Amino acid sequence: MTPSSSIAAPGAAPGHEAHHEHGDHPSYLVDGTTVKSWLLTVDHKRIGIMYMFWVLLFFLVGGIFAMMIRLELLTPGPTIMDAMTYNRTFTLHGVVMIFLFMIPAIPAIFGNFMLPLMLGAKDVAFPRLNLLSLYVYLAGAGFALWGMLNGGLDTGWTFYTPYSAHTTTTVAPVLFGAFIIGFSSILTGMNFIVTAHTMRAPGITWFKMPLFVWALYATSCIQVLATPVIGLLLLLVSAENLFNLGMFDVARGGDPVLFQHLFWFYSHPAVYIMVLPAFGVMSEVVSTFSRKNIFGYRAVAYSSVGIAFVGFFAWGHHMFVSGQSTFDAGIFGALSMLVGVFTAIKVFNWVGTVYKGAVEFTTPFAYFCGFLFFTVFGGMTGIAVATVSLDVPWHDTYFVVAHFHFIMVGATIMAFLAALHYWFPKMFGKTYHEGWGLVSAALIILGFNATFIPQFLLGNAGMPRRYYEYPERFQALNVASTAGASLLAFGFVIIALYLVWALIYGKRVDNPWGSKGYEWLTASPPPTHNFVGPQPTYPEEPHFYVDPKKAEVSDAV
Amino acid sequence: MSDLANKLLFLPERASTFADRIDFLHYFVVGTTMVASAGVGLAALFMFFRYRRRVENQATEYVVPNLKTEFLFVSVPLVFFLAWFAIGFRDFTWFTTPPKDSMDVYVMGKQWMWKFSYPEGPNGVNVLHVPANRPVRLLITSRDVIHSFFVPSFRIKMDALPGRYTQAWFEATKPGTYQVLCTEYCGLSHSKMLAEVVVMAPEEYDNWIKEQRRGRLQDRQDALADNSLVPGTARMAEQGQKLAGTQGCLKCHSVDGSQHIGPTFLGMYDRLEHLQDGQNIRVDEAYITQSMMDPGAHIVAGYQNVMPTYQGKLQGPESAAIVEYIKSLRTANVREGASEGPAYDPIQ
Numbered sequence: 001m002t003p004s005s006s007i008a009a010p011g012a013a014p015g016h017e018a019h020h021e022h023g024d025h026p027s028y029l030v031d032g033t034t035v036k037s038w039l040l041t042v043d044h045k046r047i048g049i050m051y052m053f054w055v056l057l058f059f060l061v062g063g064i065f066a067m068m069i070r071l072e073l074l075t076p077g078p079t080i081m082d083a084m085t086y087n088r089t090f091t092l093h094g095v096v097m098i099f100l101f102m103i104p105a106i107p108a109i110f111g112n113f114m115l116p117l118m119l120g121a122k123d124v125a126f127p128r129l130n131l132l133s134l135y136v137y138l139a140g141a142g143f144a145l146w147g148m149l150n151g152g153l154d155t156g157w158t159f160y161t162p163y164s165a166h167t168t169t170t171v172a173p174v175l176f177g178a179f180i181i182g183f184s185s186i187l188t189g190m191n192f193i194v195t196a197h198t199m200r201a202p203g204i205t206w207f208k209m210p211l212f213v214w215a216l217y218a219t220s221c222i223q224v225l226a227t228p229v230i231g232l233l234l235l236l237v238s239a240e241n242l243f244n245l246g247m248f249d250v251a252r253g254g255d256p257v258l259f260q261h262l263f264w265f266y267s268h269p270a271v272y273i274m275v276l277p278a279f280g281v282m283s284e285v286v287s288t289f290s291r292k293n294i295f296g297y298r299a300v301a302y303s304s305v306g307i308a309f310v311g312f313f314a315w316g317h318h319m320f321v322s323g324q325s326t327f328d329a330g331i332f333g334a335l336s337m338l339v340g341v342f343t344a345i346k347v348f349n350w351v352g353t354v355y356k357g358a359v360e361f362t363t364p365f366a367y368f369c370g371f372l373f374f375t376v377f378g379g380m381t382g383i384a385v386a387t388v389s390l391d392v393p394w395h396d397t398y399f400v401v402a403h404f405h406f407i408m409v410g411a412t413i414m415a416f417l418a419a420l421h422y423w424f425p426k427m428f429g430k431t432y433h434e435g436w437g438l439v440s441a442a443l444i445i446l447g448f449n450a451t452f453i454p455q456f457l458l459g460n461a462g463m464p465r466r467y468y469e470y471p472e473r474f475q476a477l478n479v480a481s482t483a484g485a486s487l488l489a490f491g492f493v494i495i496a497l498y499l500v501w502a503l504i505y506g507k508r509v510d511n512p513w514g515s516k517g518y519e520w521l522t523a524s525p526p527p528t529h530n531f532v533g534p535q536p537t538y539p540e541e542p543h544f545y546v547d548p549k550k551a552e553v554s555d556a557v
Numbered sequence: 558m559s560d561l562a563n564k565l566l567f568l569p570e571r572a573s574t575f576a577d578r579i580d581f582l583h584y585f586v587v588g589t590t591m592v593a594s595a596g597v598g599l600a601a602l603f604m605f606f607r608y609r610r611r612v613e614n615q616a617t618e619y620v621v622p623n624l625k626t627e628f629l630f631v632s633v634p635l636v637f638f639l640a641w642f643a644i645g646f647r648d649f650t651w652f653t654t655p656p657k658d659s660m661d662v663y664v665m666g667k668q669w670m671w672k673f674s675y676p677e678g679p680n681g682v683n684v685l686h687v688p689a690n691r692p693v694r695l696l697i698t699s700r701d702v703i704h705s706f707f708v709p710s711f712r713i714k715m716d717a718l719p720g721r722y723t724q725a726w727f728e729a730t731k732p733g734t735y736q737v738l739c740t741e742y743c744g745l746s747h748s749k750m751l752a753e754v755v756v757m758a759p760e761e762y763d764n765w766i767k768e769q770r771r772g773r774l775q776d777r778q779d780a781l782a783d784n785s786l787v788p789g790t791a792r793m794a795e796q797g798q799k800l801a802g803t804q805g806c807l808k809c810h811s812v813d814g815s816q817h818i819g820p821t822f823l824g825m826y827d828r829l830e831h832l833q834d835g836q837n838i839r840v841d842e843a844y845i846t847q848s849m850m851d852p853g854a855h856i857v858a859g860y861q862n863v864m865p866t867y868q869g870k871l872q873g874p875e876s877a878a879i880v881e882y883i884k885s886l887r888t889a890n891v892r893e894g895a896s897e898g899p900a901y902d903p904i905q
Contacts, residue, residue, distance in 0.1 A: 290608065333646060340638050345627075358608060358611070383586075393579065461709070462707070547616030
């Protein structure tokens with residue numbers, strides 16, 4: 001392989017002077033500096049950066065709600081707010097975090113930025129649609145936040161009927177906001193699918209696509225297929241709430257459980273919308289920092305598709321105690337086990353990737369360690385709650401809260417932070433302080449465990465979720481959890497500080513990791529049309545670090 | 558041994574046959590999860606150390622797994638997960654199949670209390686009496702939104718759905734008092750929707766239920782047979798009477814029919830009230846409860862909006878007791894049809 005001129009040889013001083021002043025080909029960051037040039041851009045990289053701004057802002061909002069919840073639960077009785085405020089707070093925490101942060105976080109920011117680069121494309125297939133999806137997302141967010149500020153709603157993010165149809169709080173604008181955000185999700189998903197099919201550079205076959213692209217592809221399929229279902233459902237509930245229809249109202253012949261089926265038909269796969277991109281990020285990270293090709297590339301790629309597929313047939317495991325038949329429970333329980341097996345394949349292959357590698361323990365790699373633990377423990381507790389009989393006592397208790405925070409939030413946040421640190425030099429051409437990175441990673445991983453391990457135990461002890469007040473015997477564990485949450489919040493503050501510092505004063509770098517991922521084949525930050533001069537060639541799979549002396553494939557383990 | 562495990566895992570006391578069955582699987586699953594997480598974590602840490610980067614631009618070998626490895630990666634977790642599923646599904650089937658000789662109790666959830674009624678009486682709010690060592694089948698429904706009936710010590714839970722009956726069963730193994738919690742979010746006082754199960758020794762229970770069904774109470778049941786809203790136990794109403802005094806209700810509401818700052822409690826229940834906004838409302842449990850928690854919501858015509866809220870001042874069972882007290886203040890003349898004399902003791 002002849003590396004393109006812009007990729008730095010590992011260890012060699014990055015040749016950054018060479019490309020930062022390209023003259024005719026400035027980086028996407030400085031190519032047009034007016035506000036209009038940003039707001040009306042069709043450059044996938046700028047759109048990714050704008051998503052980053054908004055998504056991080058909503059993460060802050062959701063995080064503040066999270067801290068309010070934890071503070072309220074410090075004491076068994078009222079602590080800092082009344083019951084109605086608490087019920088609204090946990091609802092807003094759920095809605096903001098799920099719809100405005102978790103679902104768009106990795107695909108909309110890093111997917112947008114990296115996917116075309118990884119495929120050797122100049123942009124996504126439909127650049128204008130891409131910009132539209134950002135504004136649709138903001139419109140939906142605006143609607144939802146407007147509803148939250150004008151009355152707020154207290155249904156929980158699951159909006160279960162008949163409560164959501166009867167509550168006097170403002171349900172309709174928030175549901176409508178979530179409905180609009182769904183379109184953004186579908187548009188981005190479609191864009192990625194078409195881009196992966198039609199815009200791969202010569203030399204990039206399906207099985208040479210980076211695993212992050214595979215993960216995004218599987219995610220996009222879920223988004224396109226499942227999101228319409230929740231869209232229709234949210235419209236139906238809004239209509240029921242506004243016009244007193246009889247869809248879900250028993251008194252009018254409706255069925256409240258129908259809501260749950262439709263809701264989880266989307267929301268279970270939505271878990272994989274959040275976590276599959278995280279898996280993709282981690283495949284890139286572990287490979288780069290072990291300087292190894294992915295162990296079992298095809299198995300990891302296929303398992304993403306497998307999770308996406310099986311994820312559609314597992315929704316009923318949210319409803320074991322809702323009066324569904326024993327037979328249904330058995331089917332949904334058995335199918336849920338398969339998700340665990342697909343995830344296990346990934347986990348083993350990630351660990352396998354390190355085998356005979358050359359590990360550099362950097363901040364993104366620290367997040368990989370945390371991710372590994374959260375995925376295994378969070379994933380296996382997921383299998384535990386999908387075990388029908390065990391779900392009976394655990395259902396709707398803090399055990400479930402802890403489980404989904406571990407896998408959905410823990411794994412995704414680890415991947416989000418790993419991606420942020422791993423691709424920070426790619427996106428901005430600057431680097432952050434590694435020492436602070438490792439300190440905050442340690443704080444966050446520790447804080448996360450300290451927050452949610454006590455919640456597993458609370459669930460065992462029988463504390464239901466969404467409780468404003470609780471029997472006194474649960475207090476010690478709640479205090480521990482709140483302490484952990486404070487540590488976690490502190491970690492995020494540190495990250496925010498040093499990353500902003502790095503943005504302004506950071507050292508200029510090009511490819512500090514010596515990564516052989518395809519996205520590093522261009523300059524950092526990339527020029528507007530991604531590649532300048534001769535297009536890179538792709539004779540090898542991404543992350544091919546083979547020692548020329550040991551070039552023969554060794555069939556090991 | 559298992560007591561130690563329960564302490565470590567913060568599991569509540571085991572007090573039903575289902576709990577005995579399920580805890581074994583719990584240890585197995587949680588144990589495997591911890592061993593697997595630790596195993597993967599330690600293996601990873603070992604490799605991070607063993608294969609740490611020694612030279613700046615170190616290259617690596619190209620390693621791909623062989624079929625045997627990948628097969629191992631799939632089959633080991635699959636075997637464990639399917640084993641859990643098999644045991645779990647067996648126990649779940651057991652849990653969803655009540656024995657034929659179980660005794661029935663109807664359970665109704667409503668914002669925010671649990672009502673229990675035995676097919677042949679009595680009825681109660683927030684306290685369920687059952688015998689030990691006898692299977693009890695719960696027929697669960699809801700009057701408003703979805704609730705979920707959860708007894709941690711029995712490890713049982715079942716949703717209460719409006720317009721539909723679900724069932725759950727248990728066989729308590731130890732006399733004692735166990736907490737019932739609502740685990741499906743049901744609105745403002747979701748976290749106060751608590752009740753208790755009182756498990757009695759079988760003979761004790763037989764005596765108790767005989768006592769409940771005997772005499773005056775039975776007469777009341779008969780007298781009110783035409784009315785679906787049967788009052789709760791005398792105990793609740795008495796408790797409610799005390800609370801009405803201590804909470805200051807009686808400063809504004811009379812119990813002898815005379816008008817005061819607020820409407821009289823006498824005969825209030827089931828009355829059709831004319832509201833300030835021109836609508837009419839039937840005074841039921843929901844309205845009385847709402848009026849305690851949000852007094853301004855529906856004001857009866859002719860009265861001022863001066864009542865303070867009791868939100869946060871009254872526990873779920875307490876407000877239910879006051880409702881039961883108000884219900885006990887019904888006079889014979891509010892019922893339609895032939896009267897068999899006063900159903901209640903005259904008001905003092």
